[in-house]
Amino acid sequence: MWLFFTRRLRMWLILTVVVPFATGVLRKVGRRLERNGGPTRVSRALLKAGDLGDRARATLRGGRGSQEKRAL
Numbered sequence: 001m002w003l004f005f006t007r008r009l010r011m012w013l014i015l016t017v018v019v020p021f022a023t024g025v026l027r028k029v030g031r032r033l034e035r036n037g038g039p040t041r042v043s044r045a046l047l048k049a050g051d052l053g054d055r056a057r058a059t060l061r062g063g064r065g066s067q068e069k070r071a072l
Contacts, residue, residue, distance in 0.1 A: 015057060015060065015061075019053055019056075019057050020053075020054075020057065022053060023049070023050040023051075023052075023053030023054055023057075024050070026046045026047075026049045026050040026053070027046070027047060027050030027051075029046050030042075030043045030044070030045075030046030030047040030049075030050065031043075031047070033046065034047075
């Protein structure tokens with residue numbers, strides 16, 4: 001069924017469904033690791049990956065992230 005979607009629709013689905021879900025999961029796992037064992041390299045990397053996904057999505061969408069860069 002995935003083959004029947006156009007390339008643009010597949011990209012839209014990935015950016016609106018998969019990326020937010022994945023970044024939320026990464027952030028949740030990072031927070032749980034920090035809560036259980038304190039900040040570690042792994043937990044910080046997971047939190048940064050969650051933030052990176054949000055920033056990339058905002059930039060592609062033309063959200064706040066791209067407007068802040070223009071102001072600098």
